[in-house]
Amino acid sequence: MTPKILIIGACGQIGSELTFKLRQMYGDENVIASDISYNNAEVVNSGLFEILDAQNFTALKVCIEKYNINTVYLMAAMLSATGEKFPLKAWDLNTQSLFHVLDLAKAGVIKKIFWPSSIAVFGPTTPKDQTPQYTIMEPSTVYGITKQVGERWCEYYFNKYNVDVRSIRYPGIISWKTLPGGGTTDYAVDIYHKALQDGHYDCFLSENTALPMMFMDDAIEATVNIMAADKEAIKIRSSYNLSAVSFTPKEIAASIQKYLPEFTISYTPDFRQDIADSWPKSINDTPARTDWNWDHKFSLDDITKEMLSQLQAKYT
Ligand code: AKB
Numbered sequence: 001m002t003p004k005i006l007i008i009g010a011c012g013q014i015g016s017e018l019t020f021k022l023r024q025m026y027g028d029e030n031v032i033a034s035d036i037s038y039n040n041a042e043v044v045n046s047g048l049f050e051i052l053d054a055q056n057f058t059a060l061k062v063c064i065e066k067y068n069i070n071t072v073y074l075m076a077a078m079l080s081a082t083g084e085k086f087p088l089k090a091w092d093l094n095t096q097s098l099f100h101v102l103d104l105a106k107a108g109v110i111k112k113i114f115w116p117s118s119i120a121v122f123g124p125t126t127p128k129d130q131t132p133q134y135t136i137m138e139p140s141t142v143y144g145i146t147k148q149v150g151e152r153w154c155e156y157y158f159n160k161y162n163v164d165v166r167s168i169r170y171p172g173i174i175s176w177k178t179l180p181g182g183g184t185t186d187y188a189v190d191i192y193h194k195a196l197q198d199g200h201y202d203c204f205l206s207e208n209t210a211l212p213m214m215f216m217d218d219a220i221e222a223t224v225n226i227m228a229a230d231k232e233a234i235k236i237r238s239s240y241n242l243s244a245v246s247f248t249p250k251e252i253a254a255s256i257q258k259y260l261p262e263f264t265i266s267y268t269p270d271f272r273q274d275i276a277d278s279w280p281k282s283i284n285d286t287p288a289r290t291d292w293n294w295d296h297k298f299s300l301d302d303i304t305k306e307m308l309s310q311l312q313a314k315y316t
Contacts, residue, residue, distance in 0.1 A: 001111060005031045006069040008054045008097065009076030011040035013180040014116070014173060014219060018073060019043055021220050032067050036076070040178060054097035064109060071227070072101050073114040080120050080275050082182030083143035094146035102153060105163040113165040114227050117151050117239035119212055120144035121169060124278045131280035133241045133287050140278045151238040158237035166226050167239035171283065174303055175216035176310040184275045188213055188252060192307040195256050195263045196315055204270045207250040210281035214244035215298035215306065222294055229292040236287055243283035244296035245303070255304040 003026055009015040010033035019033045023046065034052035038044050050063050054076040063069070076097055083090035104110050122131055123138040139145050147169075157163040172185025180186045187203055188211075194201040205211075222242055226234065247255075253265040288294040298306070 001070060002026070003030060003071040003112075004067060004069050005071045005073065006064060006067065007031065007033050007073045007075060008052060008060075008101075009035055009074070010049070011035040011037070011043050011178075012075055013175060013178045014170070014216070014223075015073070015075035016040050016043045016178045017175065017216055017220055018075065018223060020046065021224060022073075023047055025224065032063070032069065034063065042177075054100070055093060057100045060100050061104065061109070064104060070111045071114075072104075072110050072112075073223075074098060074101050075116065077116070077146075078143065079181065079183040080118075080141050080143040081184050081186070081272050083141060083146075084271065084275070087142040090142045091146055094143070095149060098150050098153065102157045102163060102165065105165065106157060106161045111164060112227065113163065114223060115150065115154060115165060115167050117147045117167050117169045118143070119169055119171050119279050119283065121148040121151060121239070122278075122280050126280060128281045130282055130284040131241070132284045133236070141275055155238040164231060165237065166234055168222055168226060168242045168288070169239050169283075170219060170242065171212035171214050171244065173214055173216055173219050174307065176307050176314065177216075184272045184279075185211055185213060187249065191249075191252060191256065191265070192304075192311055195260055196308065196311055199260070199262055200264045200266070201253070202266045202268050203249045204268065204272050205249055205276050206269045206273060207265075207267050208248050209273065209276050210246055210248045211276055212243055212246050212280060212283045214242070214296065215303045218244050218296045218298055221297075222288075225294065226288075226292055233292050235291050240288040240291075240294075241283050241285040242288055242294065243285040244298065245300050246282040247300050252300065252304070255300050256308070258301070259304065259308050
């Protein structure tokens with residue numbers, strides 16, 4: 001099956017880079033980017049683009065039929081920090097959009113779905129170190145609740161209706177092209193911008209808060225690889241744990257200081273500290289590595305080197 005792809009939420013942090021990668025892999029004519037507004041000029045001008053509200057079932061169906069779409073990447077979501085400010089909006093966006101694509105697949109209109117889950121499915125009662133694939137999951141954020149519920153529905157639609165839906169639990173994603181928005185792990189991107197602009201960063205998490213993180217290139221690689229894998233290889237139809245690096249604000253600051261010795265950091269934890277404290281410190285992703293050969297490439301120092309050089313070029 002030649003993929004004819006629709007990306008929903010293509011202007012966002014992961015959606016934008018996924019759009020560029022999928023266009024490279026499958027050709028511009030086979031990848032339709034969509035978002036609720038024109039808020040990323042690079043994406044909008046890079047190929048076919050549609051304005052699309054992921055919560056509008058009719059508009060979604062019309063778009064899918066217009067382009068004969070067979071594969072959907074549903075990247076639109078409200079993340080953890082914004083979700084705590086707008087709980088019902090987060091619930092509606094994150095769950096309705098998923099039901100829409102699952103139902104279109106159940107009806108045979110589309111054949112394959114990628115839907116991202118998150119480390120936010122875990123909660124304060126989950127074992128924090130090397131969190132296993134199967135463990136206690138009692139998320140305490142609205143975002144985490146929507147992701148956990150979503151995982152259950154993905155598995156249900158696969159078991160009952162043979163819907164080919166694939167998912168990974170993203171950790172915090174670090175990238176230089178597009179800024180993240182509304183997440184708890186966003187500090188690990190902001191810090192590089194501020195290091196170059198001001199030489200100082202005031203972190204909204206405390207110095208020893210360890211969280212699982214990953215460089216964008218690894219996250220994109222994982223996403224396209226799980227989608228390219230044979231159907232039989234995908235044994236987990238809720239969502240796969242995925243891991244790369246794990247570090248604290250103090251450790252990322254030390255990594256930056258290797259390149260910018262004058263850089264300083266201070267700590268003013270806010271409401272996001274509670275969210276971070278409820279999440280794992282590190283993740284065990286053995287099933288992803290076994291089932292579809294996942295492997296990460298970027299260490300913390302690799303990420304720092306790449307972030308600082310790319311952002312430096314962007315700023316100058
Ligand atoms: C967030 O911080 O909300 C996201 C996530 C870990 O899913 N980056």
